[in-house]
Amino acid sequence: MFRTLLFLCLVNYTPALTTTAFAAKWTAFNHVVMSNTASVEISNVYSGKRCLFLCLQNEACVSFFYRRQHRRCQFHDVLFMSPEDGEHENGTVYYSLTTGVCPFGYVHNRLLNICYQLHLDDIYYNDGLADCASRGEHLLVIDSADKQNHIVKQITSSSASTVKSYFIDGSDAANEGQWVFHDGRPMTYFAWKPGFPTNTTDDRDYIAANKGGKAYLWQDRKGSESKFYICEKDL
Structure with missing residues (x-):
């Protein structure tokens, strides 16, 4: 663009x-x-x-x-x-x-104090994670209903961004069923799709905001699946 x-x-x-x-x-x-x-x-x-x-x-x-x-x-x-x-x-x-604290091309929501960028590249979890890290960023943290609602509105505002599901921050790779953010903080807010998480031992250790019905409710998915992803820059 x-x-x-x-x-x-x-x-x-x-x-x-x-x-x-x-x-x-x-x-x-x-x-x-x-x-x-x-x-x-x-x-x-x-x-x-x-x-x-x-x-x-x-x-x-x-x-x-x-x-x-x-x-x-x-x-x-x-x-x-x-x-x-x-x-x-x-x-x-x-x-x-x-306002100078969030780079051009990113979404700067001042009410929620978040700065992030949607990446419309269909790639594996670890590749998206590495791309975020290359700029000192991490996958997007969603820790409240307000953030979830905003992200859904942002994704669904453009036809180009509604094509795929998105990897966001959160994993239970260390302990099955214990979901934590990238910095080790336990997750307390979830927007799971009904029937999820599966909490199985088949490597479904990462969170994807799923495009089904355009509600972008969460699923636990494998890192070997390819999806879009969202990077967040800490302010």
């Missing part, structure tokens, strides 16, 4: 939250709008820079469309990945937000 850095602004906007904000323009979405999925839309806005300022004030805002011909900002709590899912609208441009 092509993107270009737009601008740097809002230095010392609010020290408790951030000192710098960036917007990255996603050129593949030029003249495209997701007209029926906005969480908030604001009228009488005369620049993309003003949209960025307003997005930063709204902690739920992850990305935004600046609809030039309508002078409107359309805020979203997900990062879209499939321009073909939208509708044509002349002059509309799309940006993602980062």
Whole structure:
């Protein structure tokens, strides 16, 4: 997905939250709008820079469309990945937000304080784990219903990301039935699909958010299966 850095602004906007904000323009979405999925839309806005300022004030805002011909900002709590899912609208441009602590191309959910990236590469568990680790990251930790609901919304917001299931953090490889995160913390929240986990001894030691029914409930799966994966950067 092509993107270009737009601008740097809002230095010392609010020290408790951030000192710098960036917007990255996603050129593949030029003249495209997701007209029926906005969480908030604001009228009488005369620049993309003003949209960025307003997005930063709204902690739920992850990305935004600046609809030039309508002078409107359309805020979203997900990062879209499939321009073909939208509708044509002349002059509309799309940006993602980062406050400098989360890299471009990642989803920065400030309400949940998470920074992560969906990887639409069909690979084995250990290969996905190694790719995350190569950037100092780990597979995505989901430890609350709010995070689970957000991840499901993010995945299902784009047709390209709904093709496969996803490996996320969590394993019982050390002790069957005792699920822990990558850092050894015991897991206390689960979103298992009915009938799971199987807790068998056939190497189903890893968690996959399963695409069945687009609910992305969890299954215990083998590391030798290939799936998409999600990396998280600690903030």
